[in-house]
Amino acid sequence: MIPFLPIFSLLLLCVVNPANSNSYYDKVLAHSRIRGRDQGPNVCALQQILGTKKKYFSSCKNWYQGAICGKKTTVLYECCPGYMRMEGMKGCPAVMPIDHVYGTLGIVGATTTQHYSDVSKLRAEIEGKGSYTYFAPSNEAWENLDSDIRKGLESNVNVELLNALHSHMVDKRMLTKDLKNGMVIPSMYNNLGLFINHYPNGVVTVNCARIIHGNQVATNGVVHVIDRVLTQIGTSIQDFIEGEDELSSFRVISMFQNEASFSLLKYHILNTLQCSEAIMGGAVFETMEGNTIEIGCEGDSITINGVKMVNKKDIVTNNGVIHLIDEVLIPDSAKQVTELGGKQQTTFTDLVAQLGLASSLKPDGEYTLLAPVNNAFSDDTLIMLQNHIMNIKVALNELYNGQILEPIGGPKTQSLRDITYLSLLRSKQGRNGAIHAFRDIITPADKSFHEKLKQDKRFSIFLSLLEAADLKDLLSQPGEWTLFAPTNDAFKGMTKEEMSILIGDKNALQNIVLYHLTPGVFIGKGFEPGVTNILKTSQGSKIYVKGVNDTLLVTMSHVMSLNTVIYFQFVRGSTFKEIPMTVYRPTLTKLQIEGEPEFKLIKEGEPRTEIIHGEPIIKTYTKIIDGVPVEITEKQTREERIITGPEIKYTRVSAGGGETEETLKKLLQKEVSKVTKFIEGGDDHLFEDEDIKRLLQGDTPVKKIQAKKRVQGKCFDSSNVSVQIFFNIVRS
Numbered sequence: 001m002i003p004f005l006p007i008f009s010l011l012l013l014c015v016v017n018p019a020n021s022n023s024y025y026d027k028v029l030a031h032s033r034i035r036g037r038d039q040g041p042n043v044c045a046l047q048q049i050l051g052t053k054k055k056y057f058s059s060c061k062n063w064y065q066g067a068i069c070g071k072k073t074t075v076l077y078e079c080c081p082g083y084m085r086m087e088g089m090k091g092c093p094a095v096m097p098i099d100h101v102y103g104t105l106g107i108v109g110a111t112t113t114q115h116y117s118d119v120s121k122l123r124a125e126i127e128g129k130g131s132y133t134y135f136a137p138s139n140e141a142w143e144n145l146d147s148d149i150r151k152g153l154e155s156n157v158n159v160e161l162l163n164a165l166h167s168h169m170v171d172k173r174m175l176t177k178d179l180k181n182g183m184v185i186p187s188m189y190n191n192l193g194l195f196i197n198h199y200p201n202g203v204v205t206v207n208c209a210r211i212i213h214g215n216q217v218a219t220n221g222v223v224h225v226i227d228r229v230l231t232q233i234g235t236s237i238q239d240f241i242e243g244e245d246e247l248s249s250f251r252v253i254s255m256f257q258n259e260a261s262f263s264l265l266k267y268h269i270l271n272t273l274q275c276s277e278a279i280m281g282g283a284v285f286e287t288m289e290g291n292t293i294e295i296g297c298e299g300d301s302i303t304i305n306g307v308k309m310v311n312k313k314d315i316v317t318n319n320g321v322i323h324l325i326d327e328v329l330i331p332d333s334a335k336q337v338t339e340l341g342g343k344q345q346t347t348f349t350d351l352v353a354q355l356g357l358a359s360s361l362k363p364d365g366e367y368t369l370l371a372p373v374n375n376a377f378s379d380d381t382l383i384m385l386q387n388h389i390m391n392i393k394v395a396l397n398e399l400y401n402g403q404i405l406e407p408i409g410g411p412k413t414q415s416l417r418d419i420t421y422l423s424l425l426r427s428k429q430g431r432n433g434a435i436h437a438f439r440d441i442i443t444p445a446d447k448s449f450h451e452k453l454k455q456d457k458r459f460s461i462f463l464s465l466l467e468a469a470d471l472k473d474l475l476s477q478p479g480e481w482t483l484f485a486p487t488n489d490a491f492k493g494m495t496k497e498e499m500s501i502l503i504g505d506k507n508a509l510q511n512i513v514l515y516h517l518t519p520g521v522f523i524g525k526g527f528e529p530g531v532t533n534i535l536k537t538s539q540g541s542k543i544y545v546k547g548v549n550d551t552l553l554v555t556m557s558h559v560m561s562l563n564t565v566i567y568f569q570f571v572r573g574s575t576f577k578e579i580p581m582t583v584y585r586p587t588l589t590k591l592q593i594e595g596e597p598e599f600k601l602i603k604e605g606e607p608r609t610e611i612i613h614g615e616p617i618i619k620t621y622t623k624i625i626d627g628v629p630v631e632i633t634e635k636q637t638r639e640e641r642i643i644t645g646p647e648i649k650y651t652r653v654s655a656g657g658g659e660t661e662e663t664l665k666k667l668l669q670k671e672v673s674k675v676t677k678f679i680e681g682g683d684d685h686l687f688e689d690e691d692i693k694r695l696l697q698g699d700t701p702v703k704k705i706q707a708k709k710r711v712q713g714k715c716f717d718s719s720n721v722s723v724q725i726f727f728n729i730v731r732s
Helices: 005-013 024-036 060-065 100-106 112-117 123-127 139-144 148-153 155-164 237-243 245-255 259-266 341-352 381-389 449-454 457-468 494-502 508-517 656-668 689-698
Strands: 041-050 055-057 070-081 132-137 184-187 193-196 204-205 209-218 220-227 283-287 292-298 300-304 310-317 318-325 367-372 426-430 434-440 480-486 517-519 530-536 542-546 562-567 599-604 617-627 628-637 648-653 674-679 725-728
Touching: 024 041, 024 055, 024 060, 041 060, 100 112, 100 123, 100 132, 100 139, 100 209, 112 132, 112 139, 112 155, 112 562, 132 209, 148 155, 209 530, 237 245, 237 310, 237 318, 259 310, 341 367, 367 381, 449 457, 457 494, 457 508, 494 508, 508 517, 628 656
Parallel strands: 132 220, 367 434, 480 562, 648 674
Antiparallel strands: 041 055, 041 070, 184 193, 193 204, 204 209, 209 220, 283 292, 292 300, 310 318, 426 434, 480 517, 530 542, 599 648, 617 628, 674 725
16 A cells, blocks of 8 residues: 555646636637648648657647757648638638538548447437547547557447447537646546646546547537547556556555655656647756756657656556656655766766765765766866865755855854856756856955055055045945945045145045945845946945846955955946045135225204103112123102203214224214214124114113122223123213
């Protein structure tokens, strides 16, 4: 018994590509009609494999290749299904007559099936009422049937032959557009299933028999001509394996319940039902083990991974199809890691063996090999072999950006970073490791970014700017950066004065230098070609990088350091948006006031007389003049006062100085009632409008001012302090 086999065998019937209303068969038929239209109406072009009788409706791919399964084809022009020729007319202008199913068998040329339907008493049924789909074997199909089986059917026409014909029939009309991939249709014999497959190349099969002439409509159904006779399928895949002596070794393998045997068994099972008639060229299929195999054809033979090994094909069971092969397929998961290398990696695998590294790869350990192809090696790269073996198994889907892998032969400081950017060709997983094929030799970095640039004199100016900006230590620390480093030629357009100004402005210099630096490691081959790649710089701006042709290329592609990838010169075919070099130039603005102050005497109003009576009033208040607190106590005595004379306002604009002070004293000695003085200078600060209103509303006319005590405070120069003062001066 193989208890787990039926579970996986059932998965062979998974629907992969269901046909839609405009089926693959109809699309290929339409293409054949287009290729044959020069021959007249309703003519289809078919391709026949040389040396055989196998004909296929022409697909676009096969038409231009002129071959099927590697064999040359010749083009035939025949009437498309449902049409016929007329004497003396071009093409196939006439529609075939529509008859019942029995009569239609003769119209499509399936005369042997028509004869067997007559002798088995099936004729009356398919001539009468009902709706049927008849998958009728061609005359050639009956000739290719095993002679013993055919004699057995002919010897018992009323039972065996009738049952065999019923197993080719369905009790409803189904055109090719109704035959969906993966469909199982109950036949008219004990409801035994008919497995339908509708492939993208237009091939439609019934239990792996190909429909060679489809959709011949009858009055009570439809006839599809197939290329082989369907045999009864009462057994499962497991029953077939257990009953075949040739599969005894395969049964032994399936008895072991370890992981290796289980993987080996699943590697021989596909996730789809694949009939040989649908294989018209090489295609890759996924196995239940998870890896893939390539199935192709060479003439009438089926190839697996390019090797002819199929002895018997299309053994249909009730849960799948079996192809017998004469070699055991070994999955990669059952191989040692050193056995995973292909023909293009023989240099690498041979060196591993010659240097004794193969013995260090223990069977119970796990490893990862980064294997360059043969043409990647040179004399200088042989010593780098140890950098391609990691002491940990890492699958392709486990690699990520920024990952650090430690080589088996180097110190931890020589870790390999960002190998996901390398040109990965393919990947395989073995029992104790994984192998990834690359086009390039991996060279780990051994120096920091600053040390790399210091070795190249072309970057002397840029390095001096780094030091002037105090960024040398920052970029020497561990980290992940990508630097777009300008060479000395990039600074030829700057004058000495501009360079001096740039170096003198540290903040501006830091912004410019950091604009050339982006966080993260970006390898040239990691940029998607043909599109604009946007990178964010360390100071927040954006850099636009566009790769043309293959990828973003530089003279030396890129230079890896311990903490940085450096790009420094681009070649033809690549573009890089220029990084703007901003130069800061200081601007000085001078304000010069020319001319002498202007004095104006403004005379307003008529003279008035005012008599004031009242009790003595003592008022204490505090004035703040330009931020210096001054406390003044005033006393007003009761007496009568007569104020006469015109009210004169003086407006003075003064720039400070002794001469202006003398002018002010002269004005104060005259008989005036109000003097307004504007003093400009210092920081040009004036009282606001609200302050002026408050002072005007709070001032009370007084006769005599007597200071109770000396004002303590700092002296100030009226020419240097911005203040606006309103003086109320009265004459006794």
